[in-house]
Amino acid sequence: MANQQVVIIGGGIAGLCASLKLSHQGYQVTLLEKADQVGGKIRTVSVNSLDIDSGPTVFTMRWVFDELFKECHEDFDSLISTTALPVLARHFWGKERLDLFADQHLSAQAIQEFSGKKQADLFLEFCRASKKVYEALEVPYIRASRPSLSSMMSQLGLSGTKTLIGIGPFKNLWQSLEHFFPDKRLQQLFGRYATYCGSSPFLAPATLMLIAHVEMAGVWSIDQGMTQLPKIIAQLASARGAKIRCGQSVKRIVVTNHQVNHVELDSGEIIHADSFIFNGDIAALSQGLLGSDVKEATPPMPTVPSLSAVTWSASAKSNQFDLSRHNVFFDENYAAEFTDIFQKKKLPLRPTVYLCAQSRIHQERSTDASEKMLLLVNAPANGDQTLRPEEIESCQQQVIQLLGRSGLEIHPTSWQMVRTSPQDFHQLFPGTKGALYGMATHGWMSSFQRPNSMSNIKNLYLAGGSVHPGPGVPMAALSGRLVAASLMARQPLIK
């Protein structure tokens, strides 16, 4: 069919990548985004006239974008300026601290000084194991459009199967890390990677150790801020004829004769197309937020929502404290944090704190000026309920005390911030209760329970962090590429 028209609902990174890929191939794309700008979770919050990156800050798997840009005859490097970070992250336990470096051998050296030679050797063994898991799963799972347990097993081959059996596929991440990290602080550090897909290290499958490899393979900062990424992709798609329409909320997806016929906007406008891609969280579909016609568009799933967060987008002055760009402050009882969140469904009493010091790339000392920071603690996805002000205030006090125990003092008079709670995330991302990563990856089968890009309705497709291959900027971008490929295979253009 010539002139195939595609409507994309949502301008998150997956929707944008799909819009670029499809418009490059000649599809007529209209992308409808309810917010005033594209990017979804990739967003800034303005504090004291400073734009603070307040969504993702850790940019990994750059190759996903290199490939996408190349496929569209563009060069990522000449359009988006990035800096490879020599220090991946700085970790604090009270006054003790440990840096992980892009150079694995520098990390091993730091670990040796922190925890001894045996632990440093085990760390290098862990690096080899997590790399092998990543390599075993990249093609049969991460890049595959419709992986199932059987399709994956048949593609793993002998060495991939041996790798998975070697880590104990039925173990949880925490148990599998015990072997590599007799030093409990390092078990905590590497267990934390489960939270990158919104999960508890005590419930996530051991295979999630691959996230450690992803980070060790490189972390970049985007020099003009993370929002540069969606902005440039939207521009490239527009240059290929895509209509990117912000401030347009889709109220209903309307099905006739088993196919989506049109979408209806809040404004009453109706838009017809041949195919439709939904880039919001799929929970919104099953909750009927896009109308009853598409309530059963995805198979019923056991849904433990992933983590939400409380974030503070802040402008502040601190004492002369050496922060890196990415910093993690740990408390003692890691298990209690996840019991509070996933079982008691309340803010953790003693949270881990992530702090992104956004100007500290080349120099680590603070200056006298206020600087941009994002602080984040994990939270339960209960954004459909009201959070008691005392609970959130006490969480903020805990955060400040934890930073203080490591020696970081924020001058109270300089502290200006905008707080975002699970309730706010629930408003921003409908149907999610504030869960930021789709459903939690808990249990060894959970990775196969995410729907792929095909819904139960013939011309309705799915893309984003709540579908395969999962959350995170590069993974959601991959889902955008996968959805475009599925759509092109099913509804090819006849030129």
Ligand SMILES: Cc1cc2nc3c(=O)[nH]c(=O)nc-3n(C[C@H](O)[C@H](O)[C@H](O)COP(=O)(O)OP(=O)(O)OC[C@H]3O[C@@H](n4cnc5c(N)ncnc54)[C@H](O)[C@@H]3O)c2cc1C
């Ligand atoms: C605080 C925070 C920190 C994070 N940190 C990292 C990190 O460091 N590294 C990393 O890789 N990832 C991180 N992530 C995760 C990452 O940001 C997401 O997984 C990814 O950006 C999700 O992209 P997406 O395509 O699923 O779309 P989303 O970003 O979820 O966007 C979906 C879009 O659809 C729109 N929409 C929904 N319904 C409708 C409708 N009815 N009509 C019109 N528009 C609609 C929404 O407004 C939204 O813009 C973080 C996320 C958050 C929130």
